[in-house]
Amino acid sequence: MTFIYFVTNSAWNPNTWAILCGILAVFLIVVLLTIYFIFRRLHIDLTILRTVFQEQKRPSHPATLTISDIPPGSETADLPQVPASAAKTKKQHTLLIIEDHLEIRLYLKLIFSNEYNLLMAENGEEGFKKACEGVPDLIITDIIMPVMDGFKCCQLIKENLTTCHIPVILLTALTSETDIMKGIELGADDYIQKPFNPNILRTKVGTFIKYYKISQLIHTQIIAN
Template identity: 40%
Template sequence: MANPELSKANSQWNLGRPIANGELRQQTLMIVDDYQSNLHAMDALFKSEYKVVLQNNAKQAIDYAIQEEVDLILLDVDMPEMNGYEACAALKSNTLTAHIPIIFVTAADSPDDEEKGLLLGAVDYVVKPLNLSILRKRVRNQMESIHYRKKLEFLSCVDGLTGASNRRQLDTMLLQHYASTIRYGNCLALLMIDIDNFKLYNDTYGHIKGDQCLQQVAEAIMSVRRRETDIVGRYGGEEFAVVLPDTDVEGGLVVANKLLHRIRELKIEHKGMSTNKIVTVSIGLAVFEAKHCNHQETSLEDFVNQADKQLYVAKHNGKNGVSHATIKTVIPPKSLG
């Protein structure tokens, strides 16, 4: 049902106070309502603070939330095809969207209606006609909570010194990509990267310079990432790892050689090196090919050990280079029954 109060938003909400934290302005607010006048008014109310996505159909809204990142949903109840309660239940039952907070914005004002919405998993229930100031504050409170929760989640996954993924996050993502590679019969590349003679660097220049070196190297490694799915992590000490999904040996070598070149370009002085007198890295590359073939199945541990072995070979061959190997495994044929 259209709300005449919302039509005033265009003229009366230009004086709203902007949020001080610039990061919050990038959050996405999806508004789901079958009345265009309500959608346009809500857009005017919130577009100065958030990225606003307007949907007039609950099924399309669910499809969008599955494919794109959404921070918060304002959801009407009374809609054709699929009502708000049904949409909320569908969103909460899907692992890809269950985490998205939902605020019902509706003319259904009975206590039973509100209880039903909250039992379905909504975080708030706002009844029309709306107090625009209160609605905006409620949305802001939710967005701030979402922001700080995501910030904490992010910090728990990041190495504090270098900004790369920490070891726990690296192990988690490697396991996920390994399982996905087996499931779909793709390739997975793993680079193990070690700074050459780093103990000598620390002994020569001190630990503060050593930390700065680690930061510069990590930044260079992350700058070579081609896709969002590529993972760069600090494996431990002066050792880093790069996980490259859907990447064969040729692609892995391209990334490895770019890394070697990028580190050399830093021209970080290292008097302890016998040649060049700059910081370099050695790289071990292992590529896991999950295809139908007559090879014994390989575990994730075997895969990581192979990358470590290739790193040792690169070190043994004079450092400042890459050594690689390809691993194949068997995927059981799909049942015809």
């Protein structure tokens, strides 16, 4: 502020001080918003990590700690492993997880890797491509992502004849009613807010998968006709 004061070359000018006060107000608003978003992201991350630790301590779900589709030395190198015998359960269904946030992506792998085959994508464009190629049984996608967001990805999935029958769950930190209604209007089958309860998410996925064969049969008949 001192620098700006001397540059203006005015000993005391109400207009100058008004400008300086305006600049200071804008600066403070930017700082406060930055702090807010940092703490919000930190809160989400800490909640996810705390839930991960709780999941790991549960003796009734020891197999959920195995991530079989990731090679050693990759992004899960520091995650705990369970004996290979615990992961030999036959997987009949495939999930596509679209998430750009590394920690959440790993956490979703921890939750579902023992029950389902997993396809992973880091943005909506990559996710839509994998959905068309792999035709998974269910898709879980974030909304705020680079390249292509989850809203656009959901729209493309529901408008494509090959993928329109696939259930889509939007998993996001966006909590406004406008965002929820937009997701539903674009064809999303469910909208879950972060931080989420892993048991509720697991139950919803299982319920959608349970009725997937019926919708798949109907979809096949429609294409055949």
